[in-house]
Amino acid sequence: MSSRIEFCKMDFLKEKLRSLDTDLILIVADLNVWSLYSKTLSLLNIDGKNVLLWKAPDGEKVKDFENLSSALDFFLSRNVHRKAHVVSLGGGATSDFSGMVAALMLRGVKWSTIPTTLLSMVDAAIGGKVAINSPQGKNLIGAFHHPENIWVCDSFLETLDQKEISSGAGEIVKYALLSRDIYAKIIPDVEVKSLIKDCVQFKEEVVTEDFKETGRRKILNFGHTFGHAIEKEYHLPHGISVVWGILLMDILFNDGKYKADIFKIIENLNIDLGESPWLNKEFPVENIMLYLRKDKKTTSSELIDLVVLKEIGNVEILSVSFSEIENKISDKKEDIKKLCSI
Known part of the structure; x- marks a missing residue:
């Protein structure tokens, strides 16, 4: 079991989403990343796709039960179906969280990830471990759920501190x-x-x-x-x-x-x-x-x-x-x- 890993330019990301075998794309985007790149990427308007966006608090703050419930309720209230495809846009915490959303929704829907930090590109987005944190420790509540695609675009590193x-x-x-x-x-x-x-x-x-x-x-x-x-x-x-x-x-x-x-x-x-x-x-x-x-x-x-x-x-x-x-x-x-x- 493995993901399809592609190294690509930012300009091609919209086309990658257009190629997904679904009419419904559910984007979970880090709030800071979205504020920097939403206009450049223009992912909300993709021909033939209904795109829903849930903005995630930045970093590890997203990985708790409250945000998990919020994201699931947001998508489920909008008539999500079994062929919906979750797309993560952000760092390692965002991909951990997005994969958890995908693993739980309707007992599991497909998902893909666009890692935007060096940490997520080399490690967190790879391997299919998805999770949220517990007050007792990091990543203690999770699952194994492989992303279908990992699109690595190192141009995102230009805005990292x-x-x-x-x-x-x-x-x-x-x-x-x-x-x-x-x-x-x-x-x-x-x-x-x-x-x-x-x-x-x-x-x-x-x-x-x-x-x-x-x-x-x-x-x-x-x-x-x-x-x-x-x-x-x-x-x-x-x-x-x-x-x-x-x-x-x-x-x-x-x-x-x-x-x-x-x-x-x-x-x-x-x-x-x-x-x-x-x-x-x-x-x-x-x-x-x-x-x-x-x-x-x-x-x-x-x-x-x-x-x-x-x-x-x-x-x-x-x-x-x-x-x-x-x-x-x-x-x-x-x-x-x-x-x-x-």
Whole structure:
């Protein structure tokens, strides 16, 4: 099971929607993206199509029950039918949310996505994981529902600020450590745009092999277990949180062996990482462990799957007890406290 992934110019997006096998298109668009691009894209007037638009609050704010109910009610009250096609226009949060709308509506309708951030282009829009958040944690309420089409247009990156670019590049750090080929392209110094296709192809190949994440797909969670906890605790951008999650895993399971390699990747991708939010402070062990215990990757009340780097391009999945993680954090307390971006 896989999506049709196309790299195209912005001018062709309207024609892509026109080619969908439906007379009803349901657009879920990030409010900020729509304000920037609605006139350029002109997606509300497509010959032979009835187009409905629901504007989504920007970023992670959209991923809650209130907005899910609002979007579903909006579309369902307008006589949606089984061949309706949802189209997401926005970043990773918008695609997560749009896919969830599509998965639930009429027990599942087709959907496609137009990712507009670097993070969504290289990661979030790929793979068919759809979700909203819970007060208990990120992406805890979700489903697997593949988009039919993923239309990648890197022109959207021109209106992204450095914070968003750095967050997207944070996911590329993950890919560089999972793939020797991607790592090799980054080390000589590289333009981020040129890596999008490599990351997309790597993730799509993994997802095609293991859609429901019972085996190899678990490697794509590298850095995310601690990353999601850090994101929740400190309200940092997702990709930046993932990088700190990767660095923490390196301290806890590799004694910092790959720190220099990781920072070289960060430098070559021009990521504005900033300092760790706990630099020279006590690491919030209790809160972090609370988030870990509620993570999707828990396999029992006392175990969680963690992705550990063995070498560049090679990782292993370990089932680790929460008590072992807590002991490792305690043992490496000083190293964690001093972890910084220099």
